Amino acid sequence: MNDSTGNDSTAISVDAGHPAVRFEDVTKRYGGVVAVDAIGFDIAPGTLVTLLGPSGCGKTTTLRLIAGLEQASGGRILIDGTDVTALSAAERDVSMVFQSYALFPHMDVMENVSYGLKAMGLKKAEVEARAAEKLSLVGLSGYEKRQPSELSGGQQQRVAVARAIVLEPKVLLFDEPLSNLDAKLRRRVRDEIRGLQQDLALTVVYVTHDQEEALAVSDRIIVMRSARVAQDGTPRELYNAPASRFVADFMGDANLLEATVGKHHGEVAEVRVGPLSLDLPHRRIVPGAAALAVRPHAVRLAAASDGKGAIEGRVTKAAYLGDHMEYTVTTVSPEAELFATDADVNRPHAVGAEVAVRLDPESVVLVAND
Amino acid sequence: MTRPTPRLESTFPARNVGAWLLLAWAGFLIVPWYIVEGGFFSFGWLADFASHGPAVLQGLQGVPWLLPLILPLLAATWLWARRRTAGLAVAGGLALAWMAVEGLAIIHSGWGFSWLAELAGTKGPVQPGMGWGAVLYALSMLMLLAADFAGRGWCKGDRFVVGSLLIVIATLVIFVAYPLISILSSAVRDNSGDFAPALFSEKLFSGSIWSVDCLAGGRNCGVAWNTLFVAVLVGLFSTALGLALALIALRTQIRAKWLLRGLSILPIITPPFVIGLALILLFGRAGIVTNFLSVHLGIPRSRWIYGVAGITMAQVLAFTPIAFLVLVGVLQGVSPSMEEASQTLRASRWRTFRTVTWPLIRPGLASAFLIAFIESMADFANPLVIGGNFNVLSTDIFFAVVGAAHDQGRAAVLAIVLLVFTLAAFLIQRQWIGKRSYVTVGGKGDGGVPAPLPRGLRLGAYGIAAPWLLLTIVVYAIILVGGFVHQIGRDNTPTLEYFLTAFSIEKGVGGWFLSGSAWPSLTMTLTLALIAMPFTAAIGLLTAYLLDRQRFAGRTLFEFLAMMSFAIPGTVVGISYILSFNVPPIQMTGTGLIIVISFVFRNMPVAIRAGLANLGQIDRSLDEASLTLGARSFATLRRVMLPLMKPAIVTAMIYSFVRAMTAVSAVIFLATGRFNLATVYIVGRADVGEYGIAIVYAAVMIVLMMVILVGIQLLVGERSLGRRRAGAEAMPIAA
Numbered sequence A: 001m002n003d004s005t006g007n008d009s010t011a012i013s014v015d016a017g018h019p020a021v022r023f024e025d026v027t028k029r030y031g032g033v034v035a036v037d038a039i040g041f042d043i044a045p046g047t048l049v050t051l052l053g054p055s056g057c058g059k060t061t062t063l064r065l066i067a068g069l070e071q072a073s074g075g076r077i078l079i080d081g082t083d084v085t086a087l088s089a090a091e092r093d094v095s096m097v098f099q100s101y102a103l104f105p106h107m108d109v110m111e112n113v114s115y116g117l118k119a120m121g122l123k124k125a126e127v128e129a130r131a132a133e134k135l136s137l138v139g140l141s142g143y144e145k146r147q148p149s150e151l152s153g154g155q156q157q158r159v160a161v162a163r164a165i166v167l168e169p170k171v172l173l174f175d176e177p178l179s180n181l182d183a184k185l186r187r188r189v190r191d192e193i194r195g196l197q198q199d200l201a202l203t204v205v206y207v208t209h210d211q212e213e214a215l216a217v218s219d220r221i222i223v224m225r226s227a228r229v230a231q232d233g234t235p236r237e238l239y240n241a242p243a244s245r246f247v248a249d250f251m252g253d254a255n256l257l258e259a260t261v262g263k264h265h266g267e268v269a270e271v272r273v274g275p276l277s278l279d280l281p282h283r284r285i286v287p288g289a290a291a292l293a294v295r296p297h298a299v300r301l302a303a304a305s306d307g308k309g310a311i312e313g314r315v316t317k318a319a320y321l322g323d324h325m326e327y328t329v330t331t332v333s334p335e336a337e338l339f340a341t342d343a344d345v346n347r348p349h350a351v352g353a354e355v356a357v358r359l360d361p362e363s364v365v366l367v368a369n370d
Numbered sequence B: 001m002t003r004p005t006p007r008l009e010s011t012f013p014a015r016n017v018g019a020w021l022l023l024a025w026a027g028f029l030i031v032p033w034y035i036v037e038g039g040f041f042s043f044g045w046l047a048d049f050a051s052h053g054p055a056v057l058q059g060l061q062g063v064p065w066l067l068p069l070i071l072p073l074l075a076a077t078w079l080w081a082r083r084r085t086a087g088l089a090v091a092g093g094l095a096l097a098w099m100a101v102e103g104l105a106i107i108h109s110g111w112g113f114s115w116l117a118e119l120a121g122t123k124g125p126v127q128p129g130m131g132w133g134a135v136l137y138a139l140s141m142l143m144l145l146a147a148d149f150a151g152r153g154w155c156k157g158d159r160f161v162v163g164s165l166l167i168v169i170a171t172l173v174i175f176v177a178y179p180l181i182s183i184l185s186s187a188v189r190d191n192s193g194d195f196a197p198a199l200f201s202e203k204l205f206s207g208s209i210w211s212v213d214c215l216a217g218g219r220n221c222g223v224a225w226n227t228l229f230v231a232v233l234v235g236l237f238s239t240a241l242g243l244a245l246a247l248i249a250l251r252t253q254i255r256a257k258w259l260l261r262g263l264s265i266l267p268i269i270t271p272p273f274v275i276g277l278a279l280i281l282l283f284g285r286a287g288i289v290t291n292f293l294s295v296h297l298g299i300p301r302s303r304w305i306y307g308v309a310g311i312t313m314a315q316v317l318a319f320t321p322i323a324f325l326v327l328v329g330v331l332q333g334v335s336p337s338m339e340e341a342s343q344t345l346r347a348s349r350w351r352t353f354r355t356v357t358w359p360l361i362r363p364g365l366a367s368a369f370l371i372a373f374i375e376s377m378a379d380f381a382n383p384l385v386i387g388g389n390f391n392v393l394s395t396d397i398f399f400a401v402v403g404a405a406h407d408q409g410r411a412a413v414l415a416i417v418l419l420v421f422t423l424a425a426f427l428i429q430r431q432w433i434g435k436r437s438y439v440t441v442g443g444k445g446d447g448g449v450p451a452p453l454p455r456g457l458r459l460g461a462y463g464i465a466a467p468w469l470l471l472t473i474v475v476y477a478i479i480l481v482g483g484f485v486h487q488i489g490r491d492n493t494p495t496l497e498y499f500l501t502a503f504s505i506e507k508g509v510g511g512w513f514l515s516g517s518a519w520p521s522l523t524m525t526l527t528l529a530l531i532a533m534p535f536t537a538a539i540g541l542l543t544a545y546l547l548d549r550q551r552f553a554g555r556t557l558f559e560f561l562a563m564m565s566f567a568i569p570g571t572v573v574g575i576s577y578i579l580s581f582n583v584p585p586i587q588m589t590g591t592g593l594i595i596v597i598s599f600v601f602r603n604m605p606v607a608i609r610a611g612l613a614n615l616g617q618i619d620r621s622l623d624e625a626s627l628t629l630g631a632r633s634f635a636t637l638r639r640v641m642l643p644l645m646k647p648a649i650v651t652a653m654i655y656s657f658v659r660a661m662t663a664v665s666a667v668i669f670l671a672t673g674r675f676n677l678a679t680v681y682i683v684g685r686a687d688v689g690e691y692g693i694a695i696v697y698a699a700v701m702i703v704l705m706m707v708i709l710v711g712i713q714l715l716v717g718e719r720s721l722g723r724r725r726a727g728a729e730a731m732p733i734a735a
């Protein structure tokens, strides 16, 4: 974020001290379906916040509630400190980049980008200057007279972004902006969006169901599950300290093992996983049954001869991926299918081999059962 | 960099509310409240301001019941000054309610309700119909109501949407629902206007409607049975023919585009009675075929065509194209890949047709049947021309009003019976068969080659369709040449006599003028149809927009009311307009306005369908993008939707124009000497046996409309569809 207090225009909204977006117990019902269930969060100005969650959890609905394309059934929505709950989309200072880009097919690139400025009633000269500026910002100078149908997918996407930021909205919304692009372009466009957001200190709310994308671009991530917020935090917090099994499962390919938490001793507790016993931060999880989230690289495999005090397992799949190995290991106690990666590619474990499984205490985290 | 001007202003729409308030005050203080003799736009009322005065003057001079209307105005103005919308709905609602109450309670002849007269014991005060002042006042009050509703978050707080919704609903209530209610209320009253339930049930259950004498060897069955009988016959024949034609057009080598094109245009441009007329010329007592048979084969002349046979034949010829269109849509919806799948499973062609295709098109068949059934019952002109002594409901309604009997009560009762029949068929068609079968006309199938028809079926289809096609060709040939010979069938020497009588142009003292007898009605029809055209398109497309893009409580009911006018027979519309708009509060009979209004609301469903089909192809995210860019819904409609809806606009305009030109059943009640219409004129000529002029006129109309259709199609062409590829694939947001 830009922490200089210079004449940067967006600093005004930062100074005001309001969150750029605030949800207070917002609910959205479609008939009997509750798409968003009394959720609340704050989004700080100048940050990129991602809404992440499985399909149907209410991400798009939340985004549309911010935009004013849906009217909340309950609760309050504030933008920059002003209650906008009853305002229509046109009256909110929010722009949106649509999944399908939604470029107006009967207008050329320039007309598309200047649409919002014209709707605001600005003078023609100013409209054109501003639109041209934003077009060059997204690298599309020279394409002004093209029709949307004459552009590639990535270019259409950039026109959509230019059209949205030309109004310098208080909040910019993206609904799965990369889903129509191929894998390589995704990475690039993702980085461009992030770069633009940081350069202009935009407040962005970004919807995706791809956790890697979320980790890569976000200042903060709001994980949603069945119409509610499951966890709200920085990427690091979510990865290292998932609030629930669900979050741990959703963020990265964590293995979840049944574990038993023993007595707390200060910050740590003794945790038993099958025959293993580890001293781990208890994170205020009460003694009793819980789950252990184990990242694939935290699974240490050794030859079975070395197995004292370790979990016994058997390799059921092994794949060579150049710089690392990927294994699937079946264990009996605790009963699990572990997904493991190993940097040692020179002495692989064969499929069918009995192995001793240990866990790196640095890369495992205790989570409460849901 | 400058920040954009803030988009959040005060949420009170001061300018909007202020403007409507101003208009309401004008309607109350300046513009004449009542109808002005000689027309508002003659501005004669300015000279005679005191007696043609605005509500406030009238109120002070003996019509005190107008004075309360100032209270809502004052209240709304007070709210405006305090920058509040909450409460405007109460003011507006009270104003409209009071207008309805005083308008219905006090009419030109005294109390509007007989119980009021009994209560008061006097004839009561009188007032004429509402004029422009009342219209302005009511419209403004409606819009103030909308401002309040929008302020409460209706339709996402969008004033334009709420306002349009209220306007469309109000017009539907006034011009669709209110006339229907008037029918009911005059059905239960006797001719002097008193409540007479006994008379009503006597009329409703009278033998002339329900008798089944003909089954027991008597001469006549009730008119309801007659109507149903013909309608069922027509439904069955039209569906069978339509299916045969659709199968030929889509599933045989003769995939003739011209057949499709021709068949889809014919029913639109043909005035409905023309076919009946042609049948008389062919099979009437002096018809061509009859002559031939009697001269060469000695078969005696008879009047068999005048009655069930003639009506059924004419209607089958007229409505088969409609059944055909429905079934083409249905057949196109049957994905060839399903049939291919069946064939790869080793099913024979016949088996594939029987087990895959047939079940898939069965709902479509029912739909085609019901549509032809409705059309047959609603048809007025063919039974009038060719029905002879065989009466059906629609003609009986007409004769009950214009005939010597002049029994409005009986007309109303007959109208109710007819309406119940058609509405029931309409409801069944919608509920039971669903919407898919008639919306998909012109829908796209996926790849793959449709299975060819089994041989037997193919021959059957040819066998059924060929006679119909032949007869159709003969009918149109007769229409086109019949008016240019002396007496077709008897004296086939060419003549321009009829054409000149109808369409001559002469040079007189003041220059050229249209001296032919048909010109006045033709120009009048063109004028009124042209005036109705943009309004029909506008209100129909607006309704389609509201239906497709907005969610609001009562949407289904709204859609039903809007589409219902499809199922209201023209005769019922005609009689209901006479019953409701002949007297205050809304007095319009004898004007061109009422004809235009009947055009608009009769043809509105066509525009709605064109709009819905078009809107279905425009991704919702386009309007949402526009909204989030700060354009309100009106700007969005104008700058994004309208340009993309060009095809629907053109379709709606053409169809509403052409249908207005060919309409007869409703307007035959509404046309007057001054506002005479082409179709009414033709029916009149045919009625007195002047077939020459009638046919020449019909031919001119058909050619004229063909030219217009083709011309517009060439002019607009596929151009409007040129660059119609939205940004990317359709997006599943809020599907």
Ligand SMILES: Nc1ncnc2c1ncn2[C@@H]1O[C@H](COP(=O)(O)OP(=O)(O)OP(=O)(O)O)[C@@H](O)[C@H]1O
Binding pocket: A030, A033, A034, A035, A053, A054, A055, A056, A057, A058, A059, A060, A061, A062, A209, B734, B735
């Ligand atoms: N217009 C609607 N009418 C009824 N239910 C709806 C509507 N829109 C969304 N829903 C429901 O609300 C829930 C949340 O939908 P939403 O579109 O917000 O999901 P999402 O998180 O964006 O999912 P995805 O990742 O698949 O896009 C879903 O169960 C959906 O079926």
Ligand SMILES: [Mg+2]
Binding pocket: A059, A060, A061
């Ligand atoms: Mg979504």
